[in-house]
Amino acid sequence: MATTASDRTISDSINTSPVLQDITNQALDPDKSDPGSKKELINFLRGWPSPSLLSPSILQSATTALLSDPSLFVPALQYGPDPGYQPLREELAVWLGRQYSTETKSEQICITGGASQGLACVLASFTDPSYTQTVWASAPCYYLACPIFEDAGFGLGRIKAVPEDQEDGIDIDLLETMLKHYRHVVYLVSTCSNPSGTTMSLQKRKQLVELARKHDVLVVSDDVYDFLQWTILPHPDASSPSKPGPLLPRLSDVDLSTPPSTTEIKEGKWFGNAISNGSFSKLLGPGLRTGWVHGTPDFVMGLSQTGATRSGGAGSQFAAALLAEVMKAGELERHLQETVRPGLQRRHGIIIETIKQELGELGVTVAAQDKGRFGGYFVWLTLPEGLDGKRVAQKARQEEELILADGEMFEVSGDEQGAKFRGNIRLSFSWEEEHKIREGVRRLGSVLRAMLEKIQ
Ligand SMILES: Cc1ncc(COP(=O)(O)O)c(C=O)c1O
Structure with missing residues (x-):
């Protein structure tokens, strides 16, 4: 039988990770950062076009x-x-x-x-x-x-x-x-x-x-x-x-x-x-x-x-x-050619460059970058051995005002064992502007460095 919307609400509240609950809250109040934090919120979860990509x-x-x-x-x-x-x-x-x-x-x-x-x-x-x-x-x-x-x-x-x-x-x-x-x-x-x-x-x-x-x-x-x-x-x-x-x-x-x-x-x-x-x-x-x-x-x-x-x-x-x-x-074609593709292409260039500079030496790798072309809104990272994506997302949110999606979110509901992604995270580069993309990756670097020091 199909799960109804109300079943899902109940099971969500039981099964959903704290990070996902956080995300849901963010969806209601998208630009809310912790009032006690001096840092500006950076949202690498949101798969929306940034306002600057709209015409x-x-x-x-x-x-x-x-x-x-x-x-x-x-x-x-x-x-x-x-x-x-x-x-x-x-x-x-x-x-x-x-x-x-x-x-x-x-x-x-x-x-x-x-x-x-x-x-x-x-x-x-x-x-x-x-x-x-x-x-x-x-x-x-x-x-x-x-x-x-x-x-x-x-x-x-x-x-x-x-x-x-x-x-x-x-x-x-x-x-x-x-x-x-x-x-x-x-x-x-x-x-x-x-x-x-x-x-x-x-x-x-x-x-x-x-x-x-x-x-x-x-x-x-x-x-x-x-x-x-x-x-x-x-x-x-x-x-x-x-x-x-x-x-x-x-x-x-x-x-x-x-x-x-x-x-x-x-x-x-x-x-x-x-x-x-x-x-x-x-x-x-x-x-x-x-x-x-x-x-x-x-x-x-x-x-x-x-x-x-x-x-x-x-x-x-x-x-x-x-x-x-x-x-x-x-x-449509003009907008894609002049605004959307160049905007995303540059954001992608920036996120990849900053990932190499900030996360490369920590052992983070990025999928699908070897074909000369890329597209979409997201990069998919594999974390260094021993780090769990969900813990990384929680720490990023709590300590760095940084929201990202942990790999577990992309396991198939009901068949989580079929393919597991505990060691991955997804970063969206479509939403934030360029300076916040750089800053967000640096913050992720701080989180990973601190976590790696603890397990070494
Ligand atoms: C793979 C995929 N399918 C569908 C959608 C939603 O598309 P639509 O806005 O047309 O419903 C998204 C949006 O993020 C997506 O990434």
């Missing part, structure tokens, strides 16, 4: 254009079609096709209320806990996906961890041995994973789609960081193009480009085995609550028939209309 003027112009023209504002303010606001589907088809260098059609796109709501609707329409045996989550796992699976009826014990390897994502051979007799969902962030930063190689993408077809699997890839990739800077002040060349095809592209066998076509329909769950949250602002799912036209049509969507139309109709205006004016 309200773009939305202001699009809103003026939208609200001045009845042919635009009337449909924008009415109930919309089930698969979403058609002009946005068309803009996305052109833009995504260009980004991934693949042909993308509007009928392959369903507008959603963002990746989280997209995932919930996919599970509501395409899984059934009495038929779908298991959700396989790549681990370390985006921790807020687990409650979405629980709400869909995949409670504790029904979500299993598939460990990622350091190189390029989940272990396909291990997954194959685990899948043998079941119908399944595999959930992962195939590009610039949250939290580990790893990106799955093209070869593994192909293997995973092949496996999905063989074992009746729906692969859901949260592709929310695909457009936030850059060339790694030799040092933060180096000038370098922020866009690192062609993107890898989505798992849904790999699936769509491989023709289905006759057994994969059911009653004349081809639902496919992999979908891409995209979002505007990290592109233009999470408050827009708009995203899209890319999959086969039959999958998209099925998704658009989710009960809650049929009563009212696709989520975020007004925001979708606004976003269509932004895209028509070419402002």
Whole structure:
């Protein structure tokens, strides 16, 4: 049976680490530091874009254009079609096709209320806990996906961890041995994973789609960081193009480009085995609550028939209309190119440089920095032998006014033994400004040094 929101509140208060409770408090009062401390709070936990990465003027112009023209504002303010606001589907088809260098059609796109709501609707329409045996989550796992699976009826014990390897994502051979007799969902962030930063190689993408077809699997890839990739800077002040060349095809592209066998076509329909769950949250602002799912036209049509969507139309109709205006004016690409990618690229350069200077000699290592390109919001650190991430996070909060995420948070709920991350921490570099990123890493260095001295 699905855990309800109230069950979760109860179990959270029993199981949640003090650090996580702290985080919850922080979410209510985001900028609160200890009144007794002289230090300014630094938040390396928050996976939000910093205010300096937002461009309200773009939305202001699009809103003026939208609200001045009845042919635009009337449909924008009415109930919309089930698969979403058609002009946005068309803009996305052109833009995504260009980004991934693949042909993308509007009928392959369903507008959603963002990746989280997209995932919930996919599970509501395409899984059934009495038929779908298991959700396989790549681990370390985006921790807020687990409650979405629980709400869909995949409670504790029904979500299993598939460990990622350091190189390029989940272990396909291990997954194959685990899948043998079941119908399944595999959930992962195939590009610039949250939290580990790893990106799955093209070869593994192909293997995973092949496996999905063989074992009746729906692969859901949260592709929310695909457009936030850059060339790694030799040092933060180096000038370098922020866009690192062609993107890898989505798992849904790999699936769509491989023709289905006759057994994969059911009653004349081809639902496919992999979908891409995209979002505007990290592109233009999470408050827009708009995203899209890319999959086969039959999958998209099925998704658009989710009960809650049929009563009212696709989520975020007004925001979708606004976003269509932004895209028509070419402002999305300009904002990514001029503000978001360079801003994140520099922050990433700074955090890596400071980690090398302050934490390198302590034996801290950083995942996924060896490919010349990186992306997303997070770096994933492995702590020196003997240090526990949760203790480090507690001490950082208590002694240094520094909030960070310990590795345990990214273990798969109910299958913590499947893949353990007690020796890891995740640092977000998207939220804090540059001087606070440097200062935060220095504070982390002080915490680690003091802890290491005690155990030596
Ligand atoms: C992997 C992943 N999926 C989904 C989300 C949430 O996306 P949305 O804001 O579109 O619901 C996040 C946000 O941090 C994320 O990191």
